[in-house]
Amino acid sequence: MFDFADFPYDFATNRLVVGSEPMVLHCHHYNCFLQRSIQDAEYIDSAPILVGAAAEVVFAQLTNLLARNPDVPARKALVESLYRACGLGLIDLRAVTDRGGQVRTRSTHYSIGWKEKFGISRGPVAFFSTGFLAGALAAIYGLPLSGIQARQTACRSTGADEDVFVLGRGAANFTIFQPRQNTVLIPVGEDAEPPTSVDRAAITRAVAEMPLPVNSEGLIPAFGVYVTRIYANYYNRISYAFEREMTALAGREGVEVAASLFIEAGHVCAFFTLGGIMVSPEWDALTLPMLKTREDWFHGITAWWNACGYGTAKVLDVSPTGATVRIYNDYESVGYRRMYGTADHGISYLVTGGWAGVMNLIYLGDIHKKPDLTPEFYDRLFKGGRAFQGRMTACQAMGDPYTEIRAELAEAAQGGRRLEGAPASA
């Protein structure tokens, strides 16, 4: 059976690697928002990208994890328990053979999460699970991924009673990506940080080791959201493949459109996941005793961030008007370089939106008063007038020795021009 406890968190780099794949924490808001942002561009055929990205990382991981276990039933059991441990829901692979088969389930993170967030959908939305099953079928039976077909024929997000996935053999009906290069990590620097009473290293260690109980549906309800621990390079692949498609269609403007969508996904992540953390009993139990000022809150949530597998964030400065955060080995940069080499523009969108979002929560949203994290509050905080906006001042994917985000308080931009996320250079 799979257990995350068998894979120790790397506190030197703040990453969790399982079977060669880095795993990160996100919630159903971020997962569904990011997917919907990509799907909303209807002029791009995104389904093969979404399925292929999941198949790619799952196949790579399981090829590694299953290597020493030739027994098919045992392989299936490990895959089922991995899926559940990630908070993805429940799957039963007993009816699947090397020719494929059908997987039926009433619990899928994306299907349930989508319905909770957006209501009834027009079509199936569990592309991640579809790709997961494709990658799993190939890995369990030692088949080439390019010879697997997978599709979802029913989805709870549409109002159906269950999700149905159909697997088979034949030329892949999803994108097969170019192989990734080896991971290159950069040593974490000894940066001067402002003094704080917050013991960030201890909090990071405590949070990384904190159990996230999985419920009977294979979901992880925590901090008021459904949490998942899934593949950093799934998020990376769907984001950058989409951005490249947009660039092919619209040139530089395509990059701008993609960037604004992904930075907003970072806001969503900050508001719901990090906001949910900061109003939780777990926060009050592990972190609150050390917090005296809003700057301490910023250091506190940085400690939690560093426990999520996102890389190592350091606070260079923080005040009511702005903050500078330096991140070593942010998962976006590390993944981008593996997939596409050195970037010609800043691509660390999650951290750009994420750190601006944290500043909004702490300095404008009075998160210490435990406000309700409603969609209306999100709109007020992120789509109103004054707000913190993030800017990449360095990006590891471009060859810089780290990624750095400057978040500053700004008035609403005139004429709707997006100021946030301007790249380090172009």
Next chain:
Amino acid sequence: MIREAEKVYDCLHRERYRYTLASAVDEALLGQYADTTAFRVSVYDARHLLPQARVTFQIQPQDGSFLINGALGLDYVTITYLRGTRMEATRAAQEAILARLP
């Protein structure tokens, strides 16, 4: 004893309350859910890393009809209830347990 029951927004369309109690939560609350055939209790003690931290816990019945989050020493717990025909009865039962605490 419950001092205040505040309904909290829940984005998963469940019913969620933050119950402020008359005294700090202690082991007596966990004792109410000690039947391991009926409840799954997850306790996390990080005091070896954070001496001033509190022991956190999560309690869930096998049927998943509610979820309690809290920490020993805090003066509140949050309870999230799944919506359904038995929700009011489930809520009443948990509130009765909290009310019985000192």
